Amino acid sequence: MQSSVELWQKNLHRARQARDLVFDYALGTSLVALLPIAGYYSLRxxxxxxxxxxxxxxxxxxxxxxxxxxxxxxxxNIFGAMGAVITASVVWVxxxxxxxxVPYFDSFKGFAGLFTLTWMLGQSTNQYYANGAAKSPSR
Structure with missing residues (x-):
């Protein structure tokens, strides 16, 4: 049986690991918008x-x-996903x-929108799973 301090430390490590993972995915998805390939929007x-x-x-x-x-x-989690889409749209606009x-600012609208969408969706999903992990000390 784990003590509450060990459980807290394990959950803190998981939260940091998940946050780093979300940041990596946010950079990856936002770089898709900067690909210098014209067209192929469906593939992107x-x-x-x-x-x-x-x-x-x-x-x-x-x-x-x-x-x-x-x-x-x-x-x-559902409202977090909806909020992520709305906020990403506001950033894009x-x-x-x-x-x-200001010239050239609009060329980064896809980058900023996708970064915002991924970051917010990832944080919402992270909170969803963290809520379940806080209730189940057996893991």
Whole structure:
């Protein structure tokens, strides 16, 4: 049986590991927008969706897929994903608007939007799994 200090340290290590994983995926997905290949938007979209799904699965692996999340945690994860999409859209539109007055800013709108989307989705998923891990001390 683990003590509460050992469990806390293990969960702290997992949280740091998941945060680093989310940052790596955020950089990876945002770099897809900077690929110098004209066209192929469907292929890029599929690649980003694949990376987002893989990131969520890898975060689950870090937390060892805990069970027992309550309805509020599930709703929070869903609203976190919706908030990630909305915030990424706002970032994208903001850089598009700034690009009207400051040249070359709009070329980074895809990069910033995808980074925001991935970061927020990853943090929401991390909180979802951390909520289940806090309730199951046997792992």
């Amino acid at each position: 979209l599929l690649l980003v969706l694949f990376l987002l799904a893989k990131m969520c699965r890898d975060i689950g692996k870090v937390w060892q897929f805990p069970r027992g999340q309550d309805l509020l945690a599930i709703a929070g 903001t850089l598009l608007a700034i690009g009207i007055w």
